[in-house]
Amino acid sequence: xxxxxxxxxxxxxxxxxxxxxxxxxxxxxxxxxxxxxxxxxxxxxxxxxxxxxxxxxxxxxxxxxxxxxxxxxxxxxxxxxxxxxxxxxxxxxxxxxxxxxxxxxxxxxxxxxxxxxxxxxxxxxxxxxxxxxxxxxxxxxxxxxxxxxxxxxxxxxxxxxxxxxxxxxxxxxxxxxxxxxxxxxxxxxxxxxxxxxxx
Amino acid sequence: xxxxxxxxxxxxxxxxxxxxxxxxxxxxxxxxxxxxxxxxxxxxxxxxxxxxxxxxxxxxxxxxxxxxxxxxxxxxxxxxxxxxxxxxxxxxxxxxxxxx
Numbered sequence: 001x002x003x004x005x006x007x008x009x010x011x012x013x014x015x016x017x018x019x020x021x022x023x024x025x026x027x028x029x030x031x032x033x034x035x036x037x038x039x040x041x042x043x044x045x046x047x048x049x050x051x052x053x054x055x056x057x058x059x060x061x062x063x064x065x066x067x068x069x070x071x072x073x074x075x076x077x078x079x080x081x082x083x084x085x086x087x088x089x090x091x092x093x094x095x096x097x098x099x100x101x102x103x104x105x106x107x108x109x110x111x112x113x114x115x116x117x118x119x120x121x122x123x124x125x126x127x128x129x130x131x132x133x134x135x136x137x138x139x140x141x142x143x144x145x146x147x148x149x150x151x152x153x154x155x156x157x158x159x160x161x162x163x164x165x166x167x168x169x170x171x172x173x174x175x176x177x178x179x180x181x182x183x184x185x186x187x188x189x190x191x192x193x194x195x196x197x198x199x
Numbered sequence: 200x201x202x203x204x205x206x207x208x209x210x211x212x213x214x215x216x217x218x219x220x221x222x223x224x225x226x227x228x229x230x231x232x233x234x235x236x237x238x239x240x241x242x243x244x245x246x247x248x249x250x251x252x253x254x255x256x257x258x259x260x261x262x263x264x265x266x267x268x269x270x271x272x273x274x275x276x277x278x279x280x281x282x283x284x285x286x287x288x289x290x291x292x293x294x295x296x297x298x299x
Contacts, residue, residue, distance in 0.1 A: 020236075028236050029229060037222040058228055065232050066239035114213075118206040125213035133210055134217035156211040188203050195203070 008034050013077050020068055028065060035064060035081045042082060045153050046089040046146075056092060060085045079167065086150070086168050093146035102139045102190060104197045111136045115198060143190050148183035155180060 008016070013034065019027035036057075043057045064081050071080055104112065110132035117125060125133055137157065141149045154160040154168065162173050171179070 023240065025233060025236075028233060032229065032232050033224070036224050037219075040222045041219065054225065058225075058231065061224075061228065061232050062235045065236040068236065069240065114210070118210060122205070124209055127216075130213050130217040133213035137210060137214040157215050159215065184207075188201075188207060191207055192203055 010076065014073070017068070017071065017073070017077065028068070031068070031077070032061060032065060035078065036061065038078055039064075039081060039085050042085040043089060045157065046086065046150050047092060056088060060088050063088065075167075079164075083168050087170075090147070090150070090169075100139075100142055102143055102194060104194060106139070107136065108132065111139070115194060119195060119198065140187060140190055140194075144183055144186055148179060148186065151176065151179055152183050152187065 008030070013031070016027045016030050016034075020031060039060050040053075040057050043060060044053050047053050047056060060081075064084055067084075071077065104115070107115065110129070114125065114129050114132045114136055117129065141152060144152070150169070151165065154165050160168070162176055165171070165176050166173050169176075
């Protein structure tokens with residue numbers, strides 16, 4: 001069996017899928033290990049209640065493997081998996097109401113240092129600030145509506161383009177543009193409040 | 200560009216390059232996934248989860264509509280030789296309100 005840590009090429013994925021369709025359990029496990037980190041990242045990024053992320057990750061993995069025979073192969077496997085993961089997350093967060101506020105006092109030392117750096121310098125943040133930046137972004141995004149949060153994550157953290165986001169979410173491109181504009185404006189407002197508090 | 204936008208862009212760029220922690224599946228998930236896959240592949244192409252069912256339902260709907268339409272026409276619109284007689288009688292007989 002292929003080592004789980006090594007990434008699979010497209011040809012290997014296709015070959016694995018063919019073996020899985022013929023009933024090869026090892027191939028199913030290879031596909032599972034291939035998609036697991038991707039599913040985990042997507043679910044953890046899009047689910048506000050982190051404690052239930054594990055259940056949802058398992059739910060997505062089971063859903064994907066039980067529907068593997070329905071995968072047509074017209075798109076890459078990970079796109080198909082992403083779509084299932086995103087839809088599962090959207091269903092989960094549909095009724096979410098609570099959105100926490102971010103205050104300067106809630107930030108860790110490293111996150112506060114990132115805010116300080118951003119305000120005082122126009123240079124790019126250093127590599128040592130990356131983890132704190134990710135945490136700060138997560139806190140800021142958690143203040144937005146679930147769909148806005150999902151969209152900004154896909155755009156700015158995963159670097160997806162309009163086409164890919166439309167495929168993943170099933171939203172029209174016009175809707176994505178409008179939603180992204182509004183979400184970005186809201187995020188700017190939250191960030192400016194943080195800055196005001198700092199100064 | 201708005202300074203806040205510039206700061207946010209730099210923040211996003213740094214966050215995007217943050218290293219991801221090691222991700223390993225929890226104990227037991229492999230077994231659960233395999234069991235679910237075995238169960239699903241033991242009933243491949245079951246009637247209820249195939250696209251065949253949807254197509255069948257659509258076809259049944261079309262056939263039902265095709266059967267209903269003539270029946271609806273015959274009940275809502277009077278037709279045939281008697282319809283003309285009824286219409287003629289309606290138009291020629293004065294109602295009791297109109298009589299002097």
